Amino acid sequence: MLLNYLGLARIGMLGGIHLPSPTCYIVHFQLVSGLECDLAKNLVGQPLARQLVVKGLRKFLQEPSPVKPLVLTFHGWTGTGKTYLATLLARHLFRDGVHSAYVHQFSPVVHFPHAEFVKQYKHDLKNWIQGNLTRCGRSLFLFDDVDKMQPGLIDVIIPFLGPSWVVFGTNYRKAIFIFISNAGEKQINQMALDLWQSRRDREEVNYQELEASILQAVNEKPQNGLWKSEIVEERLFDILVPFLPLRRYHVEQCAANELVSQGREPQPEILRSVADSISYFPAEHRVFSSTGCKTVASRDYVYYVY
Numbered sequence: 001m002l003l004n005y006l007g008l009a010r011i012g013m014l015g016g017i018h019l020p021s022p023t024c025y026i027v028h029f030q031l032v033s034g035l036e037c038d039l040a041k042n043l044v045g046q047p048l049a050r051q052l053v054v055k056g057l058r059k060f061l062q063e064p065s066p067v068k069p070l071v072l073t074f075h076g077w078t079g080t081g082k083t084y085l086a087t088l089l090a091r092h093l094f095r096d097g098v099h100s101a102y103v104h105q106f107s108p109v110v111h112f113p114h115a116e117f118v119k120q121y122k123h124d125l126k127n128w129i130q131g132n133l134t135r136c137g138r139s140l141f142l143f144d145d146v147d148k149m150q151p152g153l154i155d156v157i158i159p160f161l162g163p164s165w166v167v168f169g170t171n172y173r174k175a176i177f178i179f180i181s182n183a184g185e186k187q188i189n190q191m192a193l194d195l196w197q198s199r200r201d202r203e204e205v206n207y208q209e210l211e212a213s214i215l216q217a218v219n220e221k222p223q224n225g226l227w228k229s230e231i232v233e234e235r236l237f238d239i240l241v242p243f244l245p246l247r248r249y250h251v252e253q254c255a256a257n258e259l260v261s262q263g264r265e266p267q268p269e270i271l272r273s274v275a276d277s278i279s280y281f282p283a284e285h286r287v288f289s290s291t292g293c294k295t296v297a298s299r300d301y302v303y304y305v306y
């Protein structure tokens with residue numbers, strides 16, 4: 001029963017049968033440029049995240065024999081585009097995007113809900129990753145809400161993240177792992193607010209300082225899936241990607257993109273109404289969107305037509 005919660009039956013892995021597959025994604029020279037272009041068009045207000053991911057991916061894919069898997073951690077406030085970026089990345093790597101059999105998404109509430117089953121979860125997760133990397137060395141693993149995972153659970157995948165050439169008889173160095181969390185969101189938001197208060201552009205954020213304060217926040221908070229994790233302590237991640245809080249004009253941009261994708265005119269009055277309907281923080285200055293662009297796509301734009 002526990003195996004089924006990870007959907008292991010779906011791909012014929014029960015009983016240790018690993019079906020080799022020739023159809024993992026094929027690295028081609030347009031892959032990263034295509035992603036870069038897509039992100040420039042659709043990922044609003046996150047130039048730093050875009051540059052970090054594109055640069056890291058390009059370097060990783062150019063290497064025929066990478067020294068280790070690519071491990072990215074995404075941090076930031078809700079609705080700033082962390083999952084969205086991961087989805088776009090999956091779409092460029094695999095024809096079926098996140099629905100590909102080689103993309104594996106994990107969420108603590110769906111896959112690891114009960115603290116008393118952690119031992120079983122660890123066992124199943126390790127087998128699941130091992131089995132799927134045997135099928136496709138270029139698999140993509142997305143861990144959502146890592147900060148809400150049981151501490152220690154994630155450490156079971158550490159052998160797959162390091163530079164070991166062969167672990168359990170398989171080469172794991174071409175895989176991509178992404179850990180998504182809100183850990184460090186306060187630090188990111190504070191830094192963006194400080195910049196705003198000193199009338200500087202939010203994109204002028206000092207990456208090294210930000211990275212250090214996010215790592216400190218992760219380590220200070222127990223009951224956080226990355227707390228005391230070797231992924232952080234041993235620096236098994238390659239790139240820490242911060243997502244900045246979004247401003248009102250970003251919300252308008254998200255609404256404009258949504259309208260255009262629906263084949264509609266992005267009329268300024270509609271964009272203004274959408275932005276007006278969202279709350280902003282901190283209360284005294286109302287600088288950043290409380291929900292980022294999260295609720296923008298699900299709006300019923302019919303009501304915004306005058």
Ligand SMILES: Nc1ncnc2c1ncn2[C@@H]1O[C@H](COP(=O)(O)OP(=O)(O)OP(=O)(O)O)[C@@H](O)[C@H]1O
Nearest residue numbers: 042043044077078079080081082083084293294297
């Ligand atoms: N920077 C952005 N650019 C364009 N659209 C965005 C952006 N951020 C969020 N969105 C929109 O909001 C939706 C939800 O965003 P997403 O799931 O990426 O948020 P998140 O940062 O992962 O938040 P959470 O921490 O709550 O999971 C996306 O599917 C997309 O439609």
